Amino acid sequence: MSIWSQLIPEFSFEQVFVEPWTDFLDPFIWIFLMGFFVTAACGFLGTFIVWRRMALVGDAISHSVLPGLVIAFLVSQSRDTLPMFLGAVGAGVLTTGLIEVIHQKSRIKTDAALGIVFTTLFAIGVVLVSIYGENVDLDTDCVLYGEIEHVTLEPLSSVFGLFEAPGSVLRMGVVSLLVVGLVILFYRPLVVSSFDPGLARSMGMNPAVVHHALMSLLAIVVVSSFEAVGAVLVIAMLIFPGTTASLLSDRLPVILGITLVIALLGSLLGMHFALWLDISTAGAISTVIFGMFLLAWILAPRRGLLWRAFR
DSSP states (O other): OHHHHHSSSOOOOOOIIIIIHHHHHHHOOOOOOHHHHHHHHHHHHHHHHHHHHHHHHHHHHHHHHHHHHHHHHHOOOOHHHHHHHHHHHHHHHHHHHHHHHHSSSSSSHHHHHHHHHHHHHHHHHHHHHHHHHHHHOOOOHHHHOOGGGGGSSOOOEEETTTTTEEEEHHHHHHHHHHHHHHHHHHHHHHHHHHOOHHHHHHHHHHHHHHHHHHHHHHHHHHHHHHHHHHHHHHHHHHHHHHHHHHHSSHHHHHHHHHHHHHHHHHHHHHHHHHHHHTOOOHHHHHHHHHHHHHHHHHHHHTTSSHHHHHH
């Protein structure tokens, strides 16, 4: 038996691509939908985060929400959506506020202030989980990598008597629709304040309010995605879809549309990839999306490496 056969399982198209949708539709449809909702919400919002050159702020918030989650649970003694959201939003706003205060009140640059804040808050969160782990019902593996497969173990909740779905899938679906709806509703202030804050002020907009609202929405998306993909992989889903789409188009509406297509394909192929290799679904989705980024980087018209080499 060769070393490759030991490392890579035998591939069966029927088992990997057909049986999940014929024999095991009930569990796999929820895994796919959860992956799509997480990737779509993160990618849609992450496009603006990347265009604002704040990708590492998304990284900081994705780590710093951990102490907010733990403190929210210790105060409320509940893992319900509302206290978790409030804890995450509070931690996210605290993160951005501390970064700005350290940068403005000292000679420390923004990137160093960001590193100081998010590593400190994440370390505090890990310490709190270690101390109160039995009460908080969180573990560091779940925090870092997530367990998207656990949605299949949740009881089904009815939606107005029309259909039933796991509660976390419903919540993530609502959050995804909220993100898309708010971006469409406040598209103009987001775009103007992202590219030219001075122009936004002259037009009567408040870039600071837009900034903090975006950070608060980012915190909500991150905490909603936390259980599924964890603090590490949520960063990839915030950055890769938007950056990949930016290689394929210059127009922001087209980029946002491509981001949703990447979320759909990444979730679908990642789920089958994980089934074939028997690995983490969240990790497989992130790997597939990274593969899409590499393809776009190499083959994209005008911006791809091959296009620029043979132009």
